[in-house]
Amino acid sequence: MGLLFEEIDIQPSAIGEISLRRRRIPALGDRDIYEVKLGEEFLMSSMFYEAEIALADLGLAALAGANLDVVIGGLGLGYTAVAALQDKRVSELLIVDYLDTVIRWHQEEKVPLGKELNADPRSRYVHGSFFDLAVEAGAGFDPQQPGRLFDAILLDIDHSPRALLHHSNASFYTVDNLRAMSRQLRTGGVFALWSQDPPDAEFMQVMEAVFHSSTAHVVPFFNPFQNGEATNTIYVGVKA
Numbered sequence: 001m002g003l004l005f006e007e008i009d010i011q012p013s014a015i016g017e018i019s020l021r022r023r024r025i026p027a028l029g030d031r032d033i034y035e036v037k038l039g040e041e042f043l044m045s046s047m048f049y050e051a052e053i054a055l056a057d058l059g060l061a062a063l064a065g066a067n068l069d070v071v072i073g074g075l076g077l078g079y080t081a082v083a084a085l086q087d088k089r090v091s092e093l094l095i096v097d098y099l100d101t102v103i104r105w106h107q108e109e110k111v112p113l114g115k116e117l118n119a120d121p122r123s124r125y126v127h128g129s130f131f132d133l134a135v136e137a138g139a140g141f142d143p144q145q146p147g148r149l150f151d152a153i154l155l156d157i158d159h160s161p162r163a164l165l166h167h168s169n170a171s172f173y174t175v176d177n178l179r180a181m182s183r184q185l186r187t188g189g190v191f192a193l194w195s196q197d198p199p200d201a202e203f204m205q206v207m208e209a210v211f212h213s214s215t216a217h218v219v220p221f222f223n224p225f226q227n228g229e230a231t232n233t234i235y236v237g238v239k240a
């Protein structure tokens with residue numbers, strides 16, 4: 001309402017009511033802050049997005065070669081996707097999201113980065129469940145080319161492998177299903193995952209069982225709500 005708060009859109013979905021809001025916090029300066037909520041739970045804020053960018057930067061930095069085919073699971077506010085497109089080696093970027101509302105916000109440019117994603121011919125939205133497409137044999141992430149292989153799969157959907165948006169997602173973070181997903185990666189391909197939590201030793205064991213090499217990167221950023229430094233984690237696994 002007014003200049004300080006606006007609810008841009010609110011829609012029902014299969015996993016709950018999802019909303020897009022824009023607001024300003026005078027103490028943080030004269031800039032719009034965009035937020036995505038699922039029910040009363042915050043999914044994404046443009047107030048801090050450093051780790052979303054780091055997901056693309058760290059994931060793609062682990063790759064050699066050019067003409068990279070990349071999948072992103074979870075569109076959010078588009079920061080990971082735009083960061084991936086900054087790498088000129090990326091040939092095509094598929095952005096998979098379960099919520100058609102979120103895709104539509106970008107297509108209709110209701111969020112700031114929608115215009116940049118729409119203008120880049122290398123990017124393509126895919127409406128579907130990342131978790132289903134990751135493990136379905138013979139299908140894969142690209143509906144136009146079943147069985148296609150990719151150089152990188154970058155995932156930012158759940159808050160962490162333990163803090164899930166839906167309990168059914170838990171089965172993905174296992175050796176069997178990560179291994180099933182890895183079959184869609186080329187040799188030397190990369191899987192990278194964003195997490196809001198510190199490095200998880202148990203999940204690192206899962207990563208190490210699936211990938212030739214695995215690393216957990218701690219990404220610091222300033223959180224104005226806490227008036228101090230916070231951290232997220234980016235896991236990166238490289239396929240043998």
